[in-house]
Amino acid sequence: MSRLYRIIALFLALTATSPAFAWWDYGHRTVATIAMAQVTPRTRAAIRRLIAQSPTLRTPTCPIRSIEDASTWADCIKPLGDRFSYAYSWHYQNADICKPFDIKAACADGNCVSAQIERATRMLQDRSLPTRDRVEAFAFLVHFVGDLHQPLHAGDRSDRGGNDQPANYGVMAGKRNLHTVWDGLLADRAISTPPGGSLGILSELSPAERRAAVAGSVADWSRESWTVAQQAYADLLGGDGCGPQPAGRPTLMPDAITRDIPLLRRQVARGGLRLAQLLDEALGGATPDPSRLPRRRRG
Template structure:
């Protein structure tokens, strides 16, 4: 009875909360990896810019640290009309059952990949007002994290898995594939020993870390798109492009254990790639 009560409380808590990619933990871990792997001069510049985050005039959504900045773009969703223009920037619904076609999902630059490149350009432009560069920094930190959550980069026409009902163990009800990957699975994966940013990076050699940094934003988006097909959908369906199961699939302990390394790798990739982009924009 106690376990059922705890599960019900968890479900109620996240069902009523604002939609947040990777919840706070995933974004903050990507940001922490990036901050630990930028050059000292870039780290100083990041902190100098964020010290001016009061210019954003969002007192309910602080951005004084890179961890706070990493969740600022989700926090400002509560401000509704003021920042509603940014809503489509957090994702790109590229069909995993067709050849990779990012352009079709990025009309007028309203997708996460295009915004990562745009925010990096804005951040690098020292002629811009500081407020614009601080905002660009927060958006860049967040969007690199978003893109590495596979269901923000690929889907089956179901709003990134939001319309794909699934259960996480005994937690069911309003849960869906997207919410599981965004929160419950991310929390479990990042906290699995060795936990957090240092523990995740310790699993990879220097050569592997260098390999993570290679490629373009489009290349990274394609990797996340492939992970969406192969692991997000592939973990609960024999054929990721087959018919949706008649019964709600359950992501149980066996599946979770298979997915933990995938999630941790995406977080490591996101953090190291963000570090590289920050060095290029601010170094």
């Protein structure tokens, strides 16, 4: 075994046994890159002004120098402990894939990713708030839109978003789980599959498909990602994502990987386009979809 292979194996072992960050860095940063390329010049200028004020967050170990840095800030601050521990549950929502979709049950108290996308958008729109609050809202929004489009952050089988669902990734055996596969191993392969990167992923969507992608509400997008989560479990568990657990550690087979790659690429594209739309509505003066008009949650 070469030294490089041992290093890679050690890295995979470590990441597989710890709580996975959604999309790892590559997925989040690609969503952010797509969004920055799609926003209006007015919005882009407003984003740069917010980024210039990012030192007000006082998180020097997690600097924000670009929208791509903002996309991973909410994961970067997790090790800061009590200071940001309140936000841990904001990264996901556990909508049961084996029951009818119910966003209200999955987010009864507002501490879930879809509610926090709406909250961050409202805060970003509110010019009366202190600059620091709006910078933080911007960073959370960029990250959480990416999270929502990682399907294991939108639906699961009461298994912590697939973290408790063992999974082999093709020939790669070991202590992995379905969440890790979709966060990084499959995501990295999908994003880099030709035509790779943000421009390659966007090139697969027609103008009509791009317009359709940004329609609807955050709840609509949640349902869509929840549906992809159903497919993720089905592909791992042999066609029935709600069936009994197979003996041993199930394997995501090569044909399922091939089938899932375009699904994941489409999720990244949707995330980037929708993030751009939300940023344009909050910062660029674009008219929002009526279903996304700012509203406050009732207690």
